[in-house]
Amino acid sequence: MDLMLNLNLPPASHTIDHGQKVLSIGSCFTEHIGNALKDLKFQVLQNPNGILFDPASVCHSLVSYMQGKQYGPDDLFYYNELWQSWNHHSRFSGMDQTAVLEKINASQTEASAFLVDADWLIITLGSSFSYRLTADAPHQQGVAPFSPPTGEGRGGAAVANCHRAPGQWFQKHLLQITETVELLDNTLHQLFYRNRKVRIIFTISPVRHIRDGVVENNRSKARLVEAVHHLVNKFDRLHYFPSYELVIDVLRDYRFYAEDMVHPNYLATDFVLEKFLQTFMSHETNELVGELQKLNIARKHKAQHPGTEAHQRFLKAYLEKCRTLQHRYPNVSFAEELRYFAGS
Template sequence: MAFMINIDLPKPDRLIEHQHHLLSIGSCFTEHIGNALKEMKFRVLQNPNGILFDPLAVCNSLISYIDNKVYTKEDLFYLNELWHSWDHHSRFSHTDPNKALELINASQTKAHQFLKQTDWLIITLGSAFSYKITEEADRAALASGNGVANCHRAPAKWFKKQLSTIDEIIAKLDNTIHQLFRFNPKLNIIFTISPVRHIRDGVVDNNRSKARLLESVHHLVNKFDKLYYFPSYELVIDVLRDYRFYDIDMVHPNYPATEFVLEKFLQTHTTEGLLPLLQELKRLTVARKHRSAHPTTEAHKQFLKNHYEKAKALQEQYTYLDLQDEIAYFSMA
């Protein structure tokens, strides 16, 4: 008797290699996967603008990387003793506008250069809802933006919330994809929908939102070559389908759920021969995070020595890996 729905995950015609450059952009779920890929020594740049949820914000950010947009003070606004950008996460906000611009423009430059050599762009869409500035906003805030990627805890009356239509989402993504392929012809794109439930929108509106994202993405994947869909949403919602796979807030997938999705992603989008190496690298990361209660014991020194030798052997066998941090850490034996 089968107790779980199985999703067929055929391997695509192009696969991710360890030496490839991966740019991931979108919701908080993409950062869980991106961090795990980084720990397995993939070359990953994630969310140069910070976390983004809706397709309009994602597209605007990608186009700004293509154009290598330089932000000025006119693009910032002042609220709650900090200078913010409507296009960026609050991690770029600062008490000094020049410092905020320094952080933003350094990230823009890095994203522009990285996108030139990116092999795989992973886009995780979270919500079809977007926010627009209203006339209720302060003059400086109104002048510095229209669409909003992050609300920065501004008063609710400053914004108009709207659910984008399927046609609007397709049009925006279609235009962006054309610009991306002109900028970097070797680019491949993987779309995925975040399984995080946006309960603040209400259960019904959350499902309407996800449905519009799904329909839009599948339309584009069927239209373009080098576009792929990975079912993160379906793996959590339809395969795991249980609250024990959610965090205490009951909307964010927990560690076992994200690990399950990551495992399926690697099985689908990388070669089978790469998987044993990735497991070795993951074990090395776990060992590095280990904190001994008795670091002066011979047992801990032997633990460090064993993993130092393992890291050295992997570095020599796979010269494209960068294991210098691990080698330096385990050499403390």
């Protein structure tokens, strides 16, 4: 008896291995996947601007990396006793303007160098809703010019994060499918010109944006799905991974969501990660992933009596396992694990 819908995911035509660089950008869901890949020793740089939700913000950020943009005082605004950037998450905000700019520009420099040499770019889109500054916003915002395509909702500069500023400062715009396609298409052409080897994985975040409304959230997600598939069918270097469908159509149960009934919980994200690894990793890479998962569990083990012979045997056994893996996979560093299990 089948108690859940099966979504058949064939292996990808190209796979990710530990020798490749992966840049992930987009919604908070991409950080779950990115953190998991980091724990599994993949070379990952994630969200250099912080969490981004809509295609306009994602494209603006990617273009800024390609252009090597450096931010100055005019690119910041002062609100709630903090210097902030409309293009960055609040984790970059701070009371010292110089420190904020140093942090932003260090991230920009790292992202610029990483993207031009990246093997994979994972883009997780969360919402079709874009926010633009209105005439009610203070005049000296210091936002770098960013003109959305001509059409419905054309207005002021698009912002990636509203920083809890007054609602009247922004115009909320539901991007049309054609707008999203144009934004992404232009960005990809620029990227492919600078990086001729990069492959791109698109995925749609299963996080529900209920504040927009249930119906509006579904309209928003539908537009993202349609726009992304238009591009995937156009370029052979683009792939689609169904994170959204795995949670919404396969799991489809609130027990796989956190208490807010909006964010997928650990079980759900772990399920999606498992499917991702099966789809985009080779058999050999997944073998190593299995060993790394065991090591991570062992490192999290808290011994009640660390001085016992039993615990020392435990450490010694995993130390030998690390040495064996280091010999077998010389391009992957097990230095942290070796130090931990050696007791140093």
